[in-house]
Amino acid sequence: MNASGDFILQTQKLTKGFLGFIAVDSVDLNVERHTIHALIGPNGAGKTTVFNLLTKFLTPSSGTILLDGEDITAARPTQIARRGVIRSFQISAVFPHLTVRENVRVALQRQLGTSFHFWRAESSLNVLNERAEELLDLVGLLRFANDEVADMSYGRKRALEIATTLAMEPKLMLLDEPTQGMGREDVDRITELIRRVAKGRTILMVEHNLGVVSTLCDRVTVLQRGAILTEGAYAEVSSDPRVKEAYMGKSAA
Amino acid sequence: MKKYLAYALLLTLLLVAPLLFYPVLLMKVLCFALFASAFNLILGYGGLLSFGHAAFFGGAAYVTGHAIKVWGLPTELGILTGTAAAMVLGLLVGVLAIRRQGIYFAMITLALAQMVYFVFIRSGFTGGENGLQGIPRGTFLGLVDLSNDRAMYYFVLGVCLLGFGVIARAVHSPFGQVLRAIRDNEPRATSLGYNIDRYKLLAFVISATIAGLAGATKSVVFQLASLTDAHWHMSGEVVLMTLLGGLGTIFGPAVGASLIVTLQNTLSSGPLGAWVTVIMGLIFIICVLAFRKGIVGELQAALRKSFN
Numbered sequence: 001m002n003a004s005g006d007f008i009l010q011t012q013k014l015t016k017g018f019l020g021f022i023a024v025d026s027v028d029l030n031v032e033r034h035t036i037h038a039l040i041g042p043n044g045a046g047k048t049t050v051f052n053l054l055t056k057f058l059t060p061s062s063g064t065i066l067l068d069g070e071d072i073t074a075a076r077p078t079q080i081a082r083r084g085v086i087r088s089f090q091i092s093a094v095f096p097h098l099t100v101r102e103n104v105r106v107a108l109q110r111q112l113g114t115s116f117h118f119w120r121a122e123s124s125l126n127v128l129n130e131r132a133e134e135l136l137d138l139v140g141l142l143r144f145a146n147d148e149v150a151d152m153s154y155g156r157k158r159a160l161e162i163a164t165t166l167a168m169e170p171k172l173m174l175l176d177e178p179t180q181g182m183g184r185e186d187v188d189r190i191t192e193l194i195r196r197v198a199k200g201r202t203i204l205m206v207e208h209n210l211g212v213v214s215t216l217c218d219r220v221t222v223l224q225r226g227a228i229l230t231e232g233a234y235a236e237v238s239s240d241p242r243v244k245e246a247y248m249g250k251s252a253a
Numbered sequence: 254m255k256k257y258l259a260y261a262l263l264l265t266l267l268l269v270a271p272l273l274f275y276p277v278l279l280m281k282v283l284c285f286a287l288f289a290s291a292f293n294l295i296l297g298y299g300g301l302l303s304f305g306h307a308a309f310f311g312g313a314a315y316v317t318g319h320a321i322k323v324w325g326l327p328t329e330l331g332i333l334t335g336t337a338a339a340m341v342l343g344l345l346v347g348v349l350a351i352r353r354q355g356i357y358f359a360m361i362t363l364a365l366a367q368m369v370y371f372v373f374i375r376s377g378f379t380g381g382e383n384g385l386q387g388i389p390r391g392t393f394l395g396l397v398d399l400s401n402d403r404a405m406y407y408f409v410l411g412v413c414l415l416g417f418g419v420i421a422r423a424v425h426s427p428f429g430q431v432l433r434a435i436r437d438n439e440p441r442a443t444s445l446g447y448n449i450d451r452y453k454l455l456a457f458v459i460s461a462t463i464a465g466l467a468g469a470t471k472s473v474v475f476q477l478a479s480l481t482d483a484h485w486h487m488s489g490e491v492v493l494m495t496l497l498g499g500l501g502t503i504f505g506p507a508v509g510a511s512l513i514v515t516l517q518n519t520l521s522s523g524p525l526g527a528w529v530t531v532i533m534g535l536i537f538i539i540c541v542l543a544f545r546k547g548i549v550g551e552l553q554a555a556l557r558k559s560f561n
Contacts, residue, residue, distance in 0.1 A: 093441040106430060106434045107445045110446055115428060119422060119423075121422070122425040124427060
């Protein structure tokens, strides 16, 4: 790792205030290309707000966001998505009344350029089925391709969400608590899946499960009350007394 | 194969229907079935509750009536003019309303439709409270005399099938696929790079246009365009028809419309005439409490269960 680094995403003094309350305070985040980067911190530290700022679901009060060195602070959410920054959400982001295959296909569909064609038959989308099924196979959902998503288990919905995100050929995937609310088995499966799809990609994830963070992530940024507390490799960060204090309170430090 | 057989049967029924029933009632049913189906495109597939669709239905009726009666346009062109007017009105209302969601969207569409309603009350060409009366039915392409109810029925059937065709295709098109995705999960659709407002606007304009086609055709059938067509009661009635038949199903709204129109017609001439509104209200309550998916929706669910 050299000093300048090859950063895919950088923020400079990123700040967001809500009516006198500073949710994100002057955050300088540097996400290196081809790494899995975790954003951790106690509840209310501003992790999801940072995600919303990065994908422009919220507008920053001040500061800049750079993607591949280019300023994207003024871009709209759709533009950010089209530049290859694809996010997931805390609650599972699937289309419940579409089939599993259609969920992935919707993400592939935009590239055909026919998404406004209301006079064209739906079967014109079948050319995308092969790619959709490849992605479903990758996350182990191929045999459910024709099922309606609403009936699936939570873990599978999250896997489907990852397949859909991959369909966008993302440069940078932002995963908001991918293992939240899951049983042990599902957590292991999703962890393994993230590791597999991370090859050749960059992932920034918010995660509460420190076990997942320790096995998966190359770098960890700890947020506390909207500001960066520390940043480094997991081993470094986890032995930092300030981090323990932030998580456990003073007595544990 | 079974599907095609069912369609063929349905078409045959529609073709022989005027031999069995009163054609004017059938035409009314068809027009409202088309209106409800158009409404379903925006509510059932777009997830947007418009409370102002009467403006498109009634607006197109007036424009068509005026175009045929005053400008002397042939029937087909008159209907097209009314439909085009509904499209333009749909675009205007859509651009203003589409940025809001849920109840706010419903309120803006209602407010705009009420404004249109008052324009119709005030302006001379609509005939105010009396309505625009005596619209000549004319001929179809100068060949078939439409003052004959049976001939008119087949003309209306053709127009409505065309309208249904457009809706069914739009639902099952690449566009329809994105629209359903947006209905299911807006933020996710945005994060996949879709500019959701544009999709909603297109759906709204298509819906308004077809609603206009229905209103235009109805004005020719009854040779009358009146304030009733543009009143907010009409916007509410179409919601009832769609919910009763089955939201987000292809045939549901048509079934709901047929049921409501037939009921209104049968009841209003009988001893229960004064109670029509109350009975409609009761039906609506039963529908919401007992079968939320609507008639067709519940049938589909039951069929699916029996196959699994």
